[in-house]
Amino acid sequence: MTVPIAIIGTGIAGLCAARALQDAGHAVKLFDKSRGSGGRMSSKRSDAGALDMGAQYFTARDRRFVNEVQRWQSNGWAEQWKPQLYNFKSGQLTPSPDEQIRWVGTPRMSAITRALLDDLPVEFGCRITEVFQGKQHWNLLDADGGNHGPFSHVVIATPAAQATALLAAAPKLASAAAGVKMDPTWAIALAFDQPLDTPMEGCFVQDSPLDWLARNRSKPGRDTTLDTWVLHATSAWSKAHLDLPKEAVIEHLHGAFAELLHSAMPAPSFSLAHRWLYARPSSAHEFGVLADADLGLYVCGDWCLSGRVEGAWLSGQEAARRLIEHLQ
DSSP, X not given: OOOOEEEEOOSHHXXXXXXXXXXXXXXXXXXXXXXXXXXXXXXXXXXTEEEOOSOOOBOOOSHHHHHHHHXXXXXXXXXXXXXXXXXXXXXXXXXXXXXXXXXEESSSTTHHHHHHHTTOOEEOSOOEEEEEEOSSSEEEEETTSOEEEEXXXXXXXXXXXXXXXXXXXXXXXXXXXXXXXXXXXXXXEEEESSOOSOOOSEEEEOSSSEEEEEEGGGSTTOOOSSEEEEEEEOXXXXXXXXXXXXXXXXXXXXXXXXXXXXXXXXXXXXXXXXXXXXXXXXXXXXXXXXXXXXXXEEEOOGGGTTSSHHHHHHHHHHHHHHHHHHHO
């Protein structure tokens, strides 16, 4: 009987590692505490259509990732987004043209991870709380007391703080993960029955509680009946208002948006807020992957590199490569 490899987390890093391992002939089993795949690449279905509340777009610089994104595009999972971009600084709104190629999942961000997941065996709604070693193999405990196993190796593809808690068996890896600080982000979505009177489709914001905003419906393949916007607060504002009720967060950020547009903004016909506790690493790291090959533990994620989607993909690739090499 082949003992599968456990993969905790179904964001880009976990799914990419799972695909590479399966392509190399290894059995895998995935676990995720959420109801669906994607991590911060997930989209929220709502009365206002699908909304990208996490990653807003991604870029591709590394040749290997460029090739992968082109594969996603040819499969219809991703498309270039060419927004009219602006900067907001010192109260001034100015156009911000640049040459950067930006990609989004179509018809929503989560389309990519959903396609990568495909037919891989996965258990959703299952929060793994402990990773422990039996005589020969690894077992996982979940929050409901369920035991999963045996597994030959474990790949942990979660935010740093969650990974730290699962690394009791590998103190060195645990302490490296514990040293990575991750910042929170409050994200809100607003929908308006009448389109807002602005050509802006994306904006990098300074001197405001807001950090970024995007006209969600300007992305290819989105439902366009309502004028939908996604706003991200700065890490500093999010940290200072971590436990603010969602209604108050929406009110605050809606106000900051109105200030930026210098207009009396209509009340939204729909709004929602989502708090990302571990939105991005405070600084870039160069781990690539954290690994203890003798133990059979591997840790990957965007925080092991750049904090970007590309970093997550490269980290997952590297974890799979190291594990496959060890098994040869």
